[in-house]
Amino acid sequence: MDLGTRGVSVAVLAATVLLGHGGPVRAQPAAATATHDLMPAPARLAWQTGQLVVDARFTTASTGTADPRTESALARARGRLESQARVSLSPRPGGARATLVVEATGPGLAVQAAGEDESYTLTVTPKQARITAPNPLGVLRGLETFLQLARSEGGRTVVPAVTITDRPRFAWRGLLLDPCRRWEPLEVVKRTLDGMASVKLNVLHLHLSEDQGFRIESKVFPKLHQMGSDGLYYTQDQIRDVIAYARDRGIRVIPEFDMPGHSTSWLVGYPELGAVPGPFKLVREWGVFDNVLDPSREEVYTFLDRFLGEMAALFPDAYLHIGGDEVTPRQWDASAGVQDFMYRQGLNDQADFHAYFNKRLSEILTRHGKRMVGWDEILRPELPRSIVVESWRGPKALAEAARLGYDGILANGYYLDLLHPVAEHYLSDPIPADTTLTPEERRHVLGGEACMWGEFVGPENIDSRIWPRT
Numbered sequence: 353m354d355l356g357t358r359g360v361s362v363a364v365l366a367a368t369v370l371l372g373h374g375g376p377v378r379a380q381p382a383a384a385t386a387t388h389d390l391m392p393a394p395a396r397l398a399w400q401t402g403q404l405v406v407d408a409r410f411t412t413a414s415t416g417t418a419d420p421r422t423e424s425a426l427a428r429a430r431g432r433l434e435s436q437a438r439v440s441l442s443p444r445p446g447g448a449r450a451t452l453v454v455e456a457t458g459p460g461l462a463v464q465a466a467g468e469d470e471s472y473t474l475t476v477t478p479k480q481a482r483i484t485a486p487n488p489l490g491v492l493r494g495l496e497t498f499l500q501l502a503r504s505e506g507g508r509t510v511v512p513a514v515t516i517t518d519r520p521r522f523a524w525r526g527l528l529l530d531p532c533r534r535w536e537p538l539e540v541v542k543r544t545l546d547g548m549a550s551v552k553l554n555v556l557h558l559h560l561s562e563d564q565g566f567r568i569e570s571k572v573f574p575k576l577h578q579m580g581s582d583g584l585y586y587t588q589d590q591i592r593d594v595i596a597y598a599r600d601r602g603i604r605v606i607p608e609f610d611m612p613g614h615s616t617s618w619l620v621g622y623p624e625l626g627a628v629p630g631p632f633k634l635v636r637e638w639g640v641f642d643n644v645l646d647p648s649r650e651e652v653y654t655f656l657d658r659f660l661g662e663m664a665a666l667f668p669d670a671y672l673h674i675g676g677d678e679v680t681p682r683q684w685d686a687s688a689g690v691q692d693f694m695y696r697q698g699l700n701d702q703a704d705f706h707a708y709f710n711k712r713l714s715e716i717l718t719r720h721g722k723r724m725v726g727w728d729e730i731l732r733p734e735l736p737r738s739i740v741v742e743s744w745r746g747p748k749a750l751a752e753a754a755r756l757g758y759d760g761i762l763a764n765g766y767y768l769d770l771l772h773p774v775a776e777h778y779l780s781d782p783i784p785a786d787t788t789l790t791p792e793e794r795r796h797v798l799g800g801e802a803c804m805w806g807e808f809v810g811p812e813n814i815d816s817r818i819w820p821r822t
Contacts, residue, residue, distance in 0.1 A: 390500050391551050392520075400513035402478035404451070406437045406502060407509075413443065413450035417459050419488040424600050426454065429495050436502060437509035452481045454495065460487040463668045464604050466798065470554070471519035474498060476511050492602040493518065493552055500550075522782060522799030524761055526555035526606075527822060530806035532562030532617070533638065535584040540811050541594055547819055549601035556598055557673065557801060559608045560586075563635035563643065566617035568607070572662045573655070575621025580634065588666055595668065606725070607667050609660075610675030612645035612709055619643055625652055627683040627690060638807045640678045647709035648693035657716050664720035671740065674713055677727035679706055707732040714739055731758065742801065750782065754789055754796040766802040768821050769809070777802075777821060 388397060412430055414422050429452075430441045447453075461468055472485035472494035483494035497518065501511045527548055529536060545556060560567045566580035569587045577585040586594070595605045611618070615625075616635050623630025627646040635641055645652055664672065681702035684690045690705070699705050706729070714724045714736055725740040728749040733756060741760045743750040744767075753760040765780025782800045783789065789797070802822045809817050 394516045394518035396517040398515045402513045403510040408439045411450040412452045413447040416455035421488045425492050425495050454483040454491045456488045456491050467523040474516040476514050489602050524799030525553045526801035528557040528803040530559040531567050532565045533806035534810045556605045561609045563616035579621035580617035604669045606671050608673035613679035616643045627687050642680045642682050648690045672722040673725040676730040754793040759796050762800040769805040
């Protein structure tokens with residue numbers, strides 16, 4: 353099974369299992385109860401009468417605004433339909449009378465953005481299917497819905513007649529991969545992107561630094577990957593390939609470089625960044641460890657400015673994640689230099705010291721054209737409202753951020769490594785029904801993110817951990 357087929361297969365399984373509809377969707381009159389196994393559920397769906405048959409006469413065409421993503425998506429769709437229907441399908445360039453016609457009425461953004469329009473309309477009749485969207489991104493989402501509708505029935509592949517009008521509830525629908533604790537090669541990342549596209553997830557969060565490994569090439573500071581990775585890291589060319597592969601599927605790629613804690617892999621090659629003298633060794637077990645960067649030293653910010661500038665140029669997305677979670681202050685407490693710095697700066701405790709570091713980081717990232725994202729420990733009212741808070745400790749932290757005017761993302765309740773029942777994930781909602789947030793505060797809730805932490809997964813079992821839960 354090739355990478356694309358495998359990624360799509362597990363994602364489509366998610367659609368079937370999570371919604372509990374294992375049987376085929378049959379063509380129904382419009383008045384019938386609208387049941388389906390689409391993932392995610394579309395905003396509006398109305399069944400019509402009849403079905404469209406996928407056979408050797410089935411053709412595809414793209415009209416409207418030209419975009420390479422549209423043509424690539426149509427080619428992938430034909431491949432999946434050919435595999436399902438066991439027929440050979442051909443495009444019909446410019447053919448408005450093709451069996452499946454997609455039309456983007458306008459262009460997409462040069463760099464896909466959070467909140468970019470993903471809406472589409474899908475109409476299927478017994479003679480033709482048509483997807484219309486404001487941009488190529490909406491076309492991609494509509495094609496995935498069409499492909500989920502296709503099923504085998506009576507020895508044929510058919511698509512039930514239907515009218516769907518759809519747009520996402522949340523702009524941020526993410527999945528975190530952690531290749532630091534257990535290495536995940538490039539083919540795993542790509543087949544995960546295939547699965548994400550199938551269920552319309554739109555953010556790949558790559559956790560690229562940890563106590564156990566630094567997983568990206570730095571040409572400015574090469575000892576980061578040379579000494580901090582055991583030789584297992586993504587080259588910058590591979591990252592560019594991942595970004596292009598993701599964009600082709602309507603997915604943004606956001607890197608995370610965890611600091612000031614979870615930072616042993618930084619310190620193996622550059623011990624001068626630490627709060628205590630080295631040498632340092634990569635951590636070979638799991639947990640929370642004492643090694644931290646030293647925010648009292650100006651050289652640390654000079655280093656981070658150059659490194660983050662390099663990464664900002666590599667990753668085109670407007671957001672960059674700095675971690676900021678689970679900082680153990682013992683080394684700061686033991687450092688005379690840190691204690692003196694805190695006294696001179698009027699910082700009362702380690703929380704103030706951490707906030708000072710985060711404020712300096714946000715200023716660096718702003719200069720490089722990025723918005724800072726961090727786990728909910730970074731939330732402090734003195735930080736600029738441009739930062740984004742990712743809540744792993746609970747929905748209360750997300751609500752607090754929204755009330756303070758910060759954008760936020762919910763990760764709590766979506767930790768895939770914990771193997772919670774699917775029903776438990778469904779009980780988590782970025783904006784629950786009983787929320788007390790005002791309409792204005794709700795606009796700060798960008799969405800949610802499933803987290804596949806890497807302690808107990810590798811290439812051999814990661815698919816079964818991500819899907820069908822995500």
